[in-house]
Amino acid sequence: MTWQGMRGRIEHRYPLQKLNTWRIGGLAETVCWPESEEELREIWFKCQEQGIPFRLFGRGSNVLFPDEGLSGVTVISTGLAQSVWDSEWVTVGAGYSLARLSQEAADRGLTGLEFARGIPGTVGGAVVMNAGAHGGSIQDILEEVKILAPEGEVQRLAKEDIQFGYRECSLRDQAIVLEGVFHLKPGDPDVIQATMSENLARRKAAQPLELPNAGSVFRNPPGGSAGRLIEEAGWKGKRLGGAQVSSKHANFIVNQGNATARDVLALIREIKKDVHHQFGVELKTEVRYISPS
Ligand SMILES: Cc1cc2nc3c(=O)[nH]c(=O)nc-3n(C[C@H](O)[C@H](O)[C@H](O)COP(=O)(O)OP(=O)(O)OC[C@H]3O[C@@H](n4cnc5c(N)ncnc54)[C@H](O)[C@@H]3O)c2cc1C
Known part of the structure; x- marks a missing residue:
């Protein structure tokens, strides 16, 4: 090439x-x-x-x-990190930092993105994963996306053309997100900032942010908590090679320095097997393994 x-x-x-x-x-x-x-x-x-x-x-x-x-x-x-604000609307490139966008919205006194302040991904990644936290998610504020469709043409899709689910949407593996258009609402800047600070503090207290990780490894099963099941199954703090189930939050696997994908995959496999054995619950991964072939 x-x-x-x-x-x-x-x-x-x-x-x-x-x-x-x-x-x-x-x-x-x-x-x-x-x-x-x-x-x-x-x-x-x-x-x-x-x-x-x-x-x-x-x-x-x-x-x-x-x-x-x-x-x-x-x-x-x-x-791909351009951003153009037009009062309550913002058009953002797929590579823009979601956390930065969230802070910028707050600085403008706009509400709707407080949930995203601690999510370390890009806007494009957040759209395809329908990222969310603290009761909010991308689908609540997304209005339109620009995509590169599988045939190579650039298209604009309204939110209604996209199906959203828990940490997924119909664009996943089907299209490349180039840009998103979001609609926020005017709010009280002090309340917005306070909500974000509170969300960040809760994360800091509950998540092992001091070690490399990829957020929640498993999706929460309907009506339940993956972290609680893993903890109750006795996996908190357990280590396999360089990969360890966080002793702070059992749905996080941290890299203790020299973890390999093989270590993480083996830990995931063992946890799934054991949680199924103990509670009859089939855990599904939220993190995506990228296969070499
Ligand atoms: C500490 C920590 C906390 C987290 N907290 C949360 C949380 O509270 N809520 C939550 O939902 N997630 C959370 N996550 C997970 C993650 O940040 C989100 O899923 C995020 O949206 C992923 O964005 P990314 O740019 O990193 O995507 P990547 O990891 O780079 O990619 C994820 C998938 O999206 C695809 N993709 C990426 N960009 C595009 C694009 N432009 N077009 C098409 N496909 C694309 C990739 O091919 C891949 O399949 C957390 C992660 C960490 C490390």
Whole structure:
């Protein structure tokens, strides 16, 4: 593949460890950070034409990268970071930091994004995962998305064209999110800021933010708490290789320094088996393992 004319950064044999919050993974054959939608489309088209694997990520805060590394092209969206405010509306690039957007909304006295202040992903990752917390989620404020559809054309979809579920939406693995349009509402700046500070404090108290992790590993089963089940099954603090079930929050697996994807996958497998054995509950992972093939 030729890269002439590409302005964004390109690296070969780049450590995936640097591209995710778990700090795990082998080498990526090629990594690109496009700086515009046009560049991203061009990379996508070249990969399609030449049959090269193409994968796109944001901040890597909900993925487990493989120890074997990734062949083909790994695209990181963080260069697509434009934002345009128009009173209560904001149009944001897929690579924009969700936490930053949340703080900017608060600074403008706009309510609706308080839930997102502690979520370390991008806007694009948050849309496809329907990220949420503290009773709010992306689907509450999203109005429209611009996507790169599977046939390569750019489309605009209204919120009504997208199906949302718990930590998922119909765009997942079906389209590349290029941009999101969000509608917020005027609120009391002091109340907004206080709510965000309270949410952040609750996270700090409950989550092992001092060690590399990927947030909640398992989805909460309907009406229940994955963390509670894992804790009751006796897994809190248990370690396998460099991966450890956090002693602060049992639905987090932390990297104690040298964890591999294999360690994390084995821990996930054992926890699932045991929770099923003890409580008859089938835990499902929220974190996405990215298979090397
Ligand atoms: C400490 C911590 C706390 C967290 N708390 C929460 C929480 O409270 N609530 C919550 O919902 N999540 C939480 N998460 C998980 C994570 O931050 C969210 O799921 C986030 O939205 C993922 O965004 P990302 O940019 O990191 O996506 P990535 O991890 O880079 O990617 C996730 C998936 O989305 C796909 N994707 C990414 N960008 C795009 C795009 N532009 N178009 C199409 N597909 C794309 C990727 O291919 C991948 O399959 C937490 C994570 C951590 C580490």
